[in-house]
Amino acid sequence: MIDFDEKSVTDAFFDQIKGTPNKRLLQIMRAAIRHLHSFAREVDLTRDEWKAGINFLTAVGQQSSEDRQEFVLLSDTSGLSTLMNLLEDRRGDKGTNASILGPFYREDPPILELGDTVAKLKPGPEAVMYGTIKDVRGKPIPHALLDAWLADEKGLYDVQEHGPGVDDLRGRYRADENGRYWFRTTIPSGYSIPMDGPVGDLVRNTARDGMRPAHIHFRLMHQGFQDLVTAVYFKDQYIETDAAFGVLRKLVVEILPPSKDSPIPSLPRIPYDFTMIPSSAVRHPGPLGSAAA
Ligand SMILES: [Fe+2]
Structure with missing residues (x-):
């Protein structure tokens, strides 16, 4: 599937992973990407904002060490x-x-x-x-x-x-x-x-x-x-x-x-x-x- 638009790109992703043998992984990936794509469409995400998001997640990883887990802090402060x-x-x-x-x-x-x-x-x-x-x-x-x-x-x-x-x-x-x-x-x-x-x-x-x-x-x-x-x-x-x-x-x-x-x-x-x-x-x-x- 290559003929997709801003909506059907989500279906293209689903199509690629449909053979995932682990059904729980399939369920989680389908839901995660569905919500992620919906989020980008909902806020009309710009390329600069996407880059800022990537930079933020990179910094969260770089801040993490044996003594400090910045991703867990992110999870906590997000209510997750x-x-x-x-x-x-x-x-x-x-x-x-x-x-x-x-x-x-x-x-x-x-x-x-x-x-x-x-x-x-x-x-x-x-x-x-x-x-x-x-x-x-x-x-x-x-x-x-x-x-x-x-x-x-x-x-x-x-x-x-x-x-x-x-x-x-x-x-x-x-x-x-x-x-x-x-x-x-x-x-x-x-x-x-x-x-x-x-x-x-x-x-x-x-x-x-x-x-x-x-x-x-x-x-x-x-x-x-x-x-x-x-x-x-x-x-x-x-x-x-x-x-x-x-x-x-x-x-x-x-x-x-x-x-x-x-x-x-x-x-x-x-x-x-x-x-x-x-x-x-x-x-x-x-x-x-x-x-x-
Ligand atoms: Fe405490």
Whole structure:
């Protein structure tokens, strides 16, 4: 097929790939190119704009390295990572919403006892976070593992503040026999995504500030259940405008006054229960994200 116009060029592409043996690849390629061509027609894309787009994607690749993934940052700041997580949540049904992982997770965090603080090096205003880890029927999951990691009051993670090899504001807890967890933490601050690369330029050029609200990241693990990567978010000035679209209403927490019913009655408290879904419930496990979340 060579006799095509600005509309039928899309059909010419479909014609060329019709023999693709992998049917899922065929489906994805057909949809991706259909939307890409439609996008170019809709905005009447000029050659200079197309070149600017190519240059932008080239710069995103060149900015990426072992320590920084600018494409994931692009995915996060476009809302695509959260869309992926929402699609997974829909398949998983009734579990705690996933949220973006961020670049500061470590596979080997310090092992801590229930009630220990994650803040080893930096004293600051504290709270106790606590709750129950449950299955979708509301039954507690005994001894589930919970990794927590967060930024400090300046919005910096340990590696940013102290360089590699220093642990702070991260730890792994094992829930008790009733699925309960509790730990001491300082209150994190919101922070900016990296604004010194092409994605930062795009965020700035689309009238956004690149800020994320304060949050604590979590990864929950237990045999027979899907790993849950999520975060809880605090109501600060960035809560409605998270540059990475990680905030969902059900992930927003409040810092409540101390209570004698809390595991550490002297501290302000952040109660939050997590719900894990069975590993059989999802087709494509694993939430996506992020370069700076
Ligand atoms: Fe983060």
